[in-house]
Structures are given as C-alpha cells and as structure tokens.
Amino acid sequence: MYNTYSTVRRLWATPLLTCVLLLASSLTAVAIGPAVLDVSGRVTDTGGEPLIGVTVRVKSTTAGTVTDLDGLYALSVDATDTLLFSYTGFATQEVAVSGRSSIDVVLEADAATLDEVVVVGYGTVKKSDLTGAVSSVKSEEITAYPTASAEQALQGRAAGVQITANNGAPGAGFRVRVRGGTSINASSDPIFVVDGFVGASLPPPEDIASIEVLKDASATAIYGSRGANGVIMVTTKRGQAGQTRIELNSSYTLQNEINRLELLNADQFAAYQSEINPDFEQGDSDTDWQDLIFRRGAVQNYQLGISGGSDNVRYYLSGTYFQQEGVIVNSDYERFSVTSNIDITASERLNVGLNLLAKRENTNSVATQETGSVIGVAYRFEPDVGIRDAQGRYTLARISDRFNNAVALTNEPRDQDNVDQFRGSIYGNYQLLPGLDLRSTFNASTNNGRNGFFSPRTLNPDAGINGSGRVRNSRNMSLLTETYLTYTRDFSASNLTLLAGYSYQRETSEFFVVGNRNFVTDAGYFFNLGGGSEPTIPNSGRSESDISSYIGRINYSLNDRYLFTLTGRYDGTSVFSEGNKWAIFPSGAVAWNMAREPFMEDSGLFSNFKWRVSYGLTGNRAIGPYSTLARFDDVFTVQNGTIVNAVAPTAVANNDLTWETTSQLDIGVDIGILEGRINLTADYYSMETYDLLFALPLPEYSGYSTLLSNIGRVGNKGVELSIDTRNLVGAFRWNTNLNISTNKNEILELPEGNDIFYNSGPGHIVGLGNTQVLRVGEPVGVFFGFQYDGVYQQGDDIIPGGSFDTEPGGERYADISGDGMLNSDDRIIIGNPHPDFIFGITNEFAYRNFDLNLFLQGSQGNDIYSYTLLELDLLAGLNNATTAALDRWTPSNTNTNVPAAQGGRSRRSSSRFVYDGSYVRLKNVALGYSLPAVVLDRFGLSRLRVYLSAQNLLTFTDYEGYDPEVGYRSGGGSSGNQNVGLDYASYPNVKGFTVGVNVGF
Structure with missing residues (x-):
C-alpha cells in the first residue's frame, strides 16, 4: 500500500534528468583557441582494428575529441601543438602536429601499467617498485552505481577485504575487515587515511580518485600502532592544468526491499494458536504488517564538479547531494557536501595546497533501541488484529508482552540524527636540495552531532509517564601535524629513497545528554524538553588522547630487479601508563622482479614477474583514554528521604597495559603476461596477534566484574588472488577482474586456556x-x-x-x-560464521558507443x-x-x-x-550509451553518457531468512569481532533500478 502523493513527490528527480539533457542540448560550442589547421586521422590497434572512443586531446588543455565508429577523428589545432591519444588498456601516446594535417596513430597494449603510481603511506611508488601487498580500486569502480558511502562502493572490489552492511537502513554503516579480525575484545576496524589525514571521515564516492588498501606489514607498519587491521588510503580528485572542465553527474533510483518473510495469515494463525489454547478467539482483521510498513524507496544523487587551472594554480571544486527515502515508512537519509582541493606551485622549489571538506548528514530512523525493531514487531505481531482498536487507539499485542504494533512504532516516535563535519588540511612541500624535499602538513577536523529521540504519549511503553524525550549532543575533534623529509637519489644501477619524519595527533571527544518526561503535549517532540515535568538525570563527559610518532623508511632498488624496503615507526600514546607508552613497529620487505632478468627478457611472454616477501610488526592501540586507571561512577541513594549522590569504584587500575601487537608474514607474486593482457597477483599471509587486550573475568567477591589485561593470542592465515584480463581489445572490448580470498581465523591462546x-x-x-x-x-x-x-x-x-x-x-x-x-x-x-572464501568478479563490455558492466559478489561457507x-x-x-x-x-x-x-x-x-549463509549476488548490472563525437562537438560537450543500471537484482542462496548479508550486532569496535553471522530483524537490504546521466563540458 503506497501513498500516491509521496510517490509523485519522489519522482520529481526524473524530469530533472530530462532538464539536464535539454540544457546540455542548448549549449553552444566552446572554442578551443586559435585554429591554424584542421587535423584528422585514424586510430587503430596493432592488428589494424579501429579503436572507438579514443580520447584525442591537445596537450596541456582540455580541448579535444574522441574517435568515431571507424576510429576516425578530426579537430582544429595550432601547428605547434602536441596531441595526446589515450585509451583504457593501451599506452598513452604523444604526437607532435608539426604542421601536418593528417596523423594516423597505432596504439599498443599497455604493458601491465607498470608505471602506474600507487599511493602508500607518506608517499607514492610505481607499481613496478612496490614491495608490499596493496590493492587498488579506481574512481570508475567506486562510482559504478549510486552508494551512500565509499565503504559500500568498495564491497567486493579488493581481495582480502570483507565488507558487510550492518543493516540496510539509510545512512547505516558497514563492517570492514582487512584479512580478518585481529582481536577479540578490541576493535578490528582498519584505519582510514584521506589525503594523508589519519582517521579522517570519508568524502563522497564521486570525489574519490582512488582507494588503496594496504594489507601486509611492509605497507602498514609506517602507521605503527594503527596498522594492525589494515590501512585504507583514500585519494580525492585534484585539478589539472588546462581549460576549465565541468562535470555533472545525476542519477535517480527506485528501490524495494530485497525480500519478505512468508508469515501466517489470520486464519492460519488462529488455527496454530488454537492448538495451544482451545479458547483462543480469532480477531476480525487480516493484517499484513510487512505491507503496511514497507514502501517504495528512492535515491537521488547529484554531483557538480569544476576543475582546471594553470601550470601554477590547479583547483578542484565539487558539490554533492545524496538523498535516500528508505523502504520503511519515515526512514530517510540526506547528505550535503562540498569538497575543494587547491594546489599552488609558488616557485620552482615550493608547492603549497589546501584540502577542504564540509558535510552535513541528516538521518531519520525507525528501528530504534528505545522502541525495539520495527521489523521484528512486524514479524511477531498477530495478523488477526487491526491497526487501531474500537476506541481509536493503537492496538497492542495480546498473546505475550503488550507491545505496540509496527505501524505505531513506525509513525509515532521520532529518532533523528544530524551530523556536521568539517575537515581542512594545509600542506607545504619545499625542495631543500636536488632530491631532498621537506613536507609539512597541518590537519584539523571536527564532527558535531545531535541525536534527538521522542516517544509520544500514544505509545504504550510510555503511557504511564505521558511521553519521554532526550537530546544527546557530541563533538569530536582531531588535530594532526606531520613533518617529514624525503630524499631520492638515482645512481647508475640503483635507486634510493629515504623518508624520516615526525607526527603528532590529538583527539578530543565530549558529549552531554538531557531528557524529560511527563509532557502535556507531543507537539514539540524533543525540541521542547522544557515541556516535561520530570527531568531525567543529565549526563556528560569529555576525553582526550595524544599520539606522538617518529617514522622512517628506506626504499632501495638495484638493477631495476632487486627491491628492498625497511620501515619503522616509534609510537607513544597517552592512553597507556608510564613505562608502557612507547613501542616500535618495524617491518622489512624484499622483492625480485624476475621478468627483468636476462634469462626471462628474451621469452617475450612475461612483462612482469615479481616475487615479494615481507615480515613486520604492527599494533592496535585498541583501548580508550583512561582505561589503565581505576575509575569511578556516580551513584545515588536515599537517606532520610533525601537523594544523596556519591561515587563508587567500577574499574581496577592496570599500569601494565600495552598495545596489542600483530606479526605478519606475507609471500606474494605479481605476474603480467602477453604484454599486460593478463595480470595476476597472489598472496599468502600468516598473522598472529598477541598481548590481546582482554576483559578478564574477576571473582564476584572482588566487587568488580572484569580486569582489562594483555592476555591471549589470535591468528589469521589466508590466500588472496586477483586476476585482471583484457580478453578482447578490438572494436568489441571485454575486460574481466576477479578477486577471491580465503581467511582462517583461530584463537591460539585464552586466559588459562578456559x-x-x-x-x-x-x-x-x-x-x-x-x-x-x-x-x-x-x-x-x-x-x-x-x-x-x-x-x-x-x-x-x-x-x-x-x-x-x-x-x-x-x-x-x-x-x-x-x-x-x-x-x-x-x-x-x-x-562457524566465517566464510571459506569471498569473491567479486566484474566483466566490462564495450562496442561502439555502448558499454555494459556486470558485477557479481559473494561469500561461501559461512x-x-x-x-x-x-x-x-x-x-x-x-x-x-x-x-x-x-x-x-x-x-x-x-x-x-x-x-x-x-x-x-x-x-x-x-x-x-x-x-x-553462502550466497552469490548480482551486485550491479549497468548499460550505458555515450553520444558520438560528432554530436558532442556540435553542442560543445566533451562527454555525455546516459545509463540504466540495477543493483542487487538477483541473489542465489539457500538461506531461509530474509537476506544472507546479515549484520546484527556486528558494528565497529569489539562487538564486530565476537558477533558475526547473526540475524535479527535488521532493516532490509534493497534492490534498485537506476537511470543516470554523466555530462562533461
């Protein structure tokens, strides 16, 4: 049952897409500068097949075109210009015009993109020189379909990374694990690093240029006490020198719940109840509670990006709006954000820059902790009862606890979150001497959040107190400053890079909660807490923590074949006691590019054949501030009829606490075959986490329940495999990416072995x-x-x-x-909730101006x-x-x-x-069409692509419940380690159908 007005209102974005297309069609052509001569030609591959959609651009500008169905192009240029020919899967080629009017070009397959730059901690490295285990995910994969967060976009894209939705609610988070959980009581969440800012909040997917997942100790040890659970590096988009480029991306999605449970109807329910209670009297309704709380959901997503600049100043500015109406009535999520990056070449030696992110998130929830899960109530409630009784009041359950029906819990309470986030980063890079650079950064972020909850007088749980409400405000701040030197020197047969630096970060959190009960009216919700007459006890708190670090790394390459990396980080933190505040986390790696040995180079088969071995230690700070101290809580009692407050001890001091430490061995190989047509990466790893921060049970006579101690060990072993293939590279193109990974988790030691x-x-x-x-x-x-x-x-x-x-x-x-x-x-x-293996597979097809993307993702054996x-x-x-x-x-x-x-x-x-719980899911299927160059040139556009896609269209599973991707009690922190594979009345995942447009000016 759907509300007609709401449905019409949700469809307002569809005409907006049409308006965008009409606007694009009305634009006049953009001049590309003074034309001296007309250049034309044909672009083919080495087999003579025409290449369709090759970008042909004038160097240092955005002026250009793309090849047509016959591989032909034509544009006006200056006689002294240089043309750039670029095409996915082929090496970019530069050709000087030199006064010629006809230029034919043959593009060669890119040899495994070995010169591609990969972002690592405190720098970048060519993929061919990489010694660690790193998975890269590019922008086009992150934005393959509309997602509310980068974590969701990363699901199934990288080997060894398991991402599970905590639930399908709009704005809900995701559980992320890199090579399994390394702890029991402490968090196993990876650390996110955004443009060098450790622990920063993530930007919208549309503003991300690439994501690198650092997995082995060689890659993560540079982050020391934060690297045990993996590091996810996020790089945002930046401007390039040349004419201003404007991009508009818009999509609209209709969504439905992925499944429903088959429940008894009124007659079936009455027959079932009568077998238990012969006196059961059937009600006069036949209510489908699922049908009453579900609706058709919708997602609107818009992004406008402007980038460009000169050789001295480059800029990127982007605004995004994402809005989701959930598939349960009165649940929704809204996000506004602005991302801005500026890079300035102030002189030959000095570069400075500024990164800014401002974001507002609004969430309305229905499955709240105070009222219970609306989904669970819809499942449990009697189907022979209507929404309201004869007096017009919401009906209550009859046969067990008298809880409210699902419609009441959907419509009446208010649970709203508002979060304002701001992040700013300033950097300066100065060349002290040739090869010696000094880089300094200052980063600051603040998250201000407000959660308001109100349960009105119409709901039974609060009927005796005439409604209750509360407001919780919180603020989290992070300040990070880092300074480091990088020295690079090329010798005749070797290369050396040295890195040394210092990092300091302070994190501050504070909150307060106020509430009231016994309201005269429900009209003000939680915005009118003064309308109640029974204030609840307020609560507030504040915490601070600091971490200070010295970092160092050595990269050495000999004869372009033998690669060595040594890394170390010396961390100190305020959360531990004197004598245990500091620890060092070292790692070492060796790689051998066997393909560049003389006995391999003549074969012509391998463009890359690199062996990698690494070993190192990383840490997990894992506890909050003051956890080593004896702590007290407020208590209240009554003496002589008067309320008296006091404090009582709640935690035992332990000055011996220190980091959890994870040792990791990684053995890997990177192989490129047939000039990069086939690329394979395989890794075996063995990890062991010791000195687990464990809540050790204490005897009852002690007066305490647990003592936090460093006791226990956990191990993880696994294999990861990634394969990229360019199956067809002619007029019809077909690329495949497959990643599959296994992980065996095992408890190696517990307190006293119990x-x-x-x-x-x-x-x-x-x-x-x-x-x-x-x-x-x-x-x-x-x-x-x-x-x-x-x-x-x-x-x-x-x-x-x-x-x-x-x-x-x-x-x-x-x-x-x-x-x-x-x-x-x-x-x-x-x-056993842990899968035998997880996988993702993407197939991309392109022919003429059409493209098709199929993405499957799954889990087996859990x-x-x-x-x-x-x-x-x-x-x-x-x-x-x-x-x-x-x-x-x-x-x-x-x-x-x-x-x-x-x-x-x-x-x-x-x-x-x-x-x-095994499943295989068609995560996304997308069909797109790009307008040909002749049409784009007529309207002054560089790109116009329209597409249709479907998400979660098919799921193959034997699970008898709602959906096999479950996340009950598996959020971040320690609960996400011990509680995996649990299902209880979670907000449903959704399947959706999307129409979208990408326009470039």
Missing part, C-alpha cells in the same frame, strides 16, 4: 543460555548449543533432561555425551544464526510464525522436522536455527 561463553541474543528472547563460545583452536565467535535431531515420533525413546520436550512432536536433541541424559554436556559448536527464525518458529504460541509452521507435527502429519505447536516450550540455542 572456554569463554556468552549470549548475543536480543534481550527479550530469554532462556537461550549461551549462544557462542571463545575456545582455543576455534575461530572467534563460533555458535554454540545443542544438535537438533528432528522431532520425537510416537514410540521413540525419550531422552530425559529437565525442561526438554518429552511428547511426540517435541524437539529432539542429540545426546552428544552419551550419558543418556540431555544437559549442558551435550552442547557443541554448531556453526553459517548464519537466525534469532529471527528462532523467535518466530519456536511454535510456543508467543507470536506469529512463518509458513514453515504449516508443516508442523500433528498426529496426521508426522513426516516432518518442524515440531508441534506447544505452549510453554523453552527457548534454547540449537543447530535448528543455524543455516548455510
């Missing part, structure tokens, strides 16, 4: 017991419980054991211990623990159920594994609700 059990289920699902275990020799976060063995049939031997089912049709569990009883000794590991299905299909009469309940055991339906409906059945963790 198992550690815990429960990750939703708080209202009681009685489960422990659902997961940390055990030496097993991966982190494996599922734990009983082995489900079907249902009891008439005449079966009953295995006794407390509250377990004993009647025909009851749940049957395996007696693992063999003692003839069901008890805690029969619990085993029942699932298990999912579904709390959603556990809650629905317990069949104890506490809520609605899925249609699997139609196959429940009855005396006339005994050939089934679904138990009988039985009131009072206990909840317990078992393999019944553990499923294979």
Whole structure:
C-alpha cells in the first residue's frame, strides 16, 4: 500500500534528468583557441582494428575529441601543438602536429601499467617498485552505481577485504575487515587515511580518485600502532592544468526491499494458536504488517564538479547531494557536501595546497533501541488484529508482552540524527636540495552531532509517564601535524629513497545528554524538553588522547630487479601508563622482479614477474583514554528521604597495559603476461596477534566484574588472488577482474586456556543460555548449543533432561555425551560464521558507443544464526510464525522436522536455527550509451553518457531468512569481532533500478 502523493513527490528527480539533457542540448560550442589547421586521422590497434572512443586531446588543455565508429577523428589545432591519444588498456601516446594535417596513430597494449603510481603511506611508488601487498580500486569502480558511502562502493572490489552492511537502513554503516579480525575484545576496524589525514571521515564516492588498501606489514607498519587491521588510503580528485572542465553527474533510483518473510495469515494463525489454547478467539482483521510498513524507496544523487587551472594554480571544486527515502515508512537519509582541493606551485622549489571538506548528514530512523525493531514487531505481531482498536487507539499485542504494533512504532516516535563535519588540511612541500624535499602538513577536523529521540504519549511503553524525550549532543575533534623529509637519489644501477619524519595527533571527544518526561503535549517532540515535568538525570563527559610518532623508511632498488624496503615507526600514546607508552613497529620487505632478468627478457611472454616477501610488526592501540586507571561512577541513594549522590569504584587500575601487537608474514607474486593482457597477483599471509587486550573475568567477591589485561593470542592465515584480463581489445572490448580470498581465523591462546561463553541474543528472547563460545583452536565467535535431531515420533525413546520436550512432536536433541541424559554436556559448536572464501568478479563490455558492466559478489561457507527464525518458529504460541509452521507435527502429519505447536516450550540455542549463509549476488548490472563525437562537438560537450543500471537484482542462496548479508550486532569496535553471522530483524537490504546521466563540458 503506497501513498500516491509521496510517490509523485519522489519522482520529481526524473524530469530533472530530462532538464539536464535539454540544457546540455542548448549549449553552444566552446572554442578551443586559435585554429591554424584542421587535423584528422585514424586510430587503430596493432592488428589494424579501429579503436572507438579514443580520447584525442591537445596537450596541456582540455580541448579535444574522441574517435568515431571507424576510429576516425578530426579537430582544429595550432601547428605547434602536441596531441595526446589515450585509451583504457593501451599506452598513452604523444604526437607532435608539426604542421601536418593528417596523423594516423597505432596504439599498443599497455604493458601491465607498470608505471602506474600507487599511493602508500607518506608517499607514492610505481607499481613496478612496490614491495608490499596493496590493492587498488579506481574512481570508475567506486562510482559504478549510486552508494551512500565509499565503504559500500568498495564491497567486493579488493581481495582480502570483507565488507558487510550492518543493516540496510539509510545512512547505516558497514563492517570492514582487512584479512580478518585481529582481536577479540578490541576493535578490528582498519584505519582510514584521506589525503594523508589519519582517521579522517570519508568524502563522497564521486570525489574519490582512488582507494588503496594496504594489507601486509611492509605497507602498514609506517602507521605503527594503527596498522594492525589494515590501512585504507583514500585519494580525492585534484585539478589539472588546462581549460576549465565541468562535470555533472545525476542519477535517480527506485528501490524495494530485497525480500519478505512468508508469515501466517489470520486464519492460519488462529488455527496454530488454537492448538495451544482451545479458547483462543480469532480477531476480525487480516493484517499484513510487512505491507503496511514497507514502501517504495528512492535515491537521488547529484554531483557538480569544476576543475582546471594553470601550470601554477590547479583547483578542484565539487558539490554533492545524496538523498535516500528508505523502504520503511519515515526512514530517510540526506547528505550535503562540498569538497575543494587547491594546489599552488609558488616557485620552482615550493608547492603549497589546501584540502577542504564540509558535510552535513541528516538521518531519520525507525528501528530504534528505545522502541525495539520495527521489523521484528512486524514479524511477531498477530495478523488477526487491526491497526487501531474500537476506541481509536493503537492496538497492542495480546498473546505475550503488550507491545505496540509496527505501524505505531513506525509513525509515532521520532529518532533523528544530524551530523556536521568539517575537515581542512594545509600542506607545504619545499625542495631543500636536488632530491631532498621537506613536507609539512597541518590537519584539523571536527564532527558535531545531535541525536534527538521522542516517544509520544500514544505509545504504550510510555503511557504511564505521558511521553519521554532526550537530546544527546557530541563533538569530536582531531588535530594532526606531520613533518617529514624525503630524499631520492638515482645512481647508475640503483635507486634510493629515504623518508624520516615526525607526527603528532590529538583527539578530543565530549558529549552531554538531557531528557524529560511527563509532557502535556507531543507537539514539540524533543525540541521542547522544557515541556516535561520530570527531568531525567543529565549526563556528560569529555576525553582526550595524544599520539606522538617518529617514522622512517628506506626504499632501495638495484638493477631495476632487486627491491628492498625497511620501515619503522616509534609510537607513544597517552592512553597507556608510564613505562608502557612507547613501542616500535618495524617491518622489512624484499622483492625480485624476475621478468627483468636476462634469462626471462628474451621469452617475450612475461612483462612482469615479481616475487615479494615481507615480515613486520604492527599494533592496535585498541583501548580508550583512561582505561589503565581505576575509575569511578556516580551513584545515588536515599537517606532520610533525601537523594544523596556519591561515587563508587567500577574499574581496577592496570599500569601494565600495552598495545596489542600483530606479526605478519606475507609471500606474494605479481605476474603480467602477453604484454599486460593478463595480470595476476597472489598472496599468502600468516598473522598472529598477541598481548590481546582482554576483559578478564574477576571473582564476584572482588566487587568488580572484569580486569582489562594483555592476555591471549589470535591468528589469521589466508590466500588472496586477483586476476585482471583484457580478453578482447578490438572494436568489441571485454575486460574481466576477479578477486577471491580465503581467511582462517583461530584463537591460539585464552586466559588459562578456559572456554569463554556468552549470549548475543536480543534481550527479550530469554532462556537461550549461551549462544557462542571463545575456545582455543576455534575461530572467534563460533555458535554454540545443542544438535537438533528432528522431532520425537510416537514410540521413540525419550531422552530425559529437565525442561526438554518429552511428547511426540517435541524437539529432539542429540545426546552428544552419551550419558543418556540431555544437559549442558551435550552442547557443541554448531556453526562457524566465517566464510571459506569471498569473491567479486566484474566483466566490462564495450562496442561502439555502448558499454555494459556486470558485477557479481559473494561469500561461501559461512553459517548464519537466525534469532529471527528462532523467535518466530519456536511454535510456543508467543507470536506469529512463518509458513514453515504449516508443516508442523500433528498426529496426521508426522513426516516432518518442524515440531508441534506447544505452549510453554523453552527457548534454547540449537543447530535448528543455524543455516548455510553462502550466497552469490548480482551486485550491479549497468548499460550505458555515450553520444558520438560528432554530436558532442556540435553542442560543445566533451562527454555525455546516459545509463540504466540495477543493483542487487538477483541473489542465489539457500538461506531461509530474509537476506544472507546479515549484520546484527556486528558494528565497529569489539562487538564486530565476537558477533558475526547473526540475524535479527535488521532493516532490509534493497534492490534498485537506476537511470543516470554523466555530462562533461
């Protein structure tokens, strides 16, 4: 059921795209300068096939054209100009005009792009000289389809990088892991570095030129105590000398939830309930709660970029607007941002620059912590009940806790986030001597956030207090200054690069929370907290931390074949106690480019054949400020009828705490075959993290629950493979990129070797017991419980054991211990959430002016623990159920594994609700058409491409739940390590259909 007005309003962007096209068609031609002569010619490959869409540009300007269907081009130039011919997959060629009017060009396949520059920590390096494990993702991949964040755009694009949506809500975050989780209690999130700013917030995908993922210790040790979980380097776009270039990118997407659960209707529900309670009275409605809360979602995305400059001043300015109406009513996300980069060549020796980002994000949520998951309520609520009762009030659940229905929770509460972000960076680079550069940067960022929540009087949980509201304000600031020297010297047969520098960063966080209850009216929401008469206890806090670092690196190349890298970082931080504040994180790497040996050069088969070996140590600061200190919390009591405040100890001091440290060995090979037509990169790695920052349980008589200590070890081993191929390079082009990676996670040591059990289920699902275990020799976060063995049939031997089912049709569990009883000794590991391998594969096709992109992404071998299905299909009469309940055991339906409906059945963790979570997903398919050069020239355009695409169009999986890409309790920090592969009523992922246009002036 959709609101007609809302649907029309969401379609306003479609005519806007038409207006953009009409505007482009009305533009007059842009002059390219004084024409001296007309030049024309034909561009072909080495086989004589015409190349379509080759960019032909006058050097140092943006004036130019592209080749047509026959590889022909024509443009007016000055007789002294130089032409640049560039084409994806082919080496760029420069040709001087020298007064000629006819110039034919033959482009050769690019030999593995060995001269491509890769961004690494505190510098760049040619790909041919790279000794570390680095994956690169380019701009065109990042913007292949509309995404709210760069993390989402990176999913499936880089080997060894696993990205999972925490949920599908507009503006929701993503769980990112590089080569697995390195910790248990501490964060395993990688560090993001944006244009050199460590820990900076990410710019919009449209403003990103490239992303490099640094994975092995050789690449990440330059970031020392922050490099254990990988480093993701983000480089934003910058201006180039030449005429001003204007680009407009616009798209509009319609979205729907990727799936729905099949639930019982009113009649089926009544029959099910009647088996438990013969006196059950069916309601007079038949309500599809999913249909009432879902709607058609929409995404609008616009970006306008202006770039250009002279040889001395270059600029890039971009504004973006992204707006998403979620597929659940009253959920949405909006982002405004401005990115500006300026680079100035002040003199032959001095370069200075400025990077700015300003961003505003607005989010309205519906699945809130205070009200519970709207999705979960829609699943659970009785279908025979309507939205409102006879008195016009929202209906409440009848058969269990009296919670509000899903429509009430969707429409009534207000949960709104506003975040303002600003980041600025200034740099100066001065050449002290030939080959010796001094670079200094100053970076500052601030994030100001406000979350407001209001639960009105119309909702049952707050009915006795007439509504409640609160506002939380927070501010996070980061200041980073770095200065380093780079010395480069080329000798006759070798190259040397030395780097040495100093870095200092301070991070400050503060917050306050205020709230009130008992409102006279709901009209003001949380903007009128003064309208309540029962203020809640306010809360506030502030924390600071500093990190000071000395960095150094040596790169040496001998005979262009033997490469050596030594790196070290000496870090000190305020979060640890005296004597443990400082640590050094070194690494070393050796590479041998075997293809450049005399015995290989004559073969003509390999353009690149480089072996790499690296080993090093990286760290994880992993704890917040003041974690080494004894800490106290505020407490309140009543004495003689008066509230008295005091403090009570809550944490034990531990002055011995220090970094988690990860050692890593990496062995890799880079191979280029057939002049770069086939490029392969493979890596094997073995990592071990020791001195884990672990919350060690303390005995109850101590008065404390845990003590944070450096105890335990975790290991990760895996293989990564990336293959890029140019399958066809003629008039019809076909490129393929495949990446696949494995990772085996294992706990190597725990305190005293003991198992550690815990429960990750939703708080209202009681009685489960422990659902997961940390055990030496097993991966982190494996599922734990009983082995489900079907249902009891008439005449079966009953295995006794407390509250377990004993009647025909009851749940049957395996007696693992063999003692003839069901008890805690029969619990085993029942699932592993970690995949055997993950992969992504992209195929790009182009013919004439058409292009087609197919992107598949998937995960294989991982298990999912579904709390959603556990809650629905317990069949104890506490809520609605899925249609699997139609196959429940009855005396006339005994050939089934679904138990009988039985009131009072206990909840317990078992393999019944553990499923294979493997999937293959058609992540994106896009078909585009670029206007030919003759049309572009007529209207003064450099580019105009229109495209249609579909996201998450097909998903192949055996998972019986909503969607195999689950993220319940798997957000950032420590919870993202222990709680993987869990599913409970998360906001659904979506599939979408997009129309877009890219215009260049």
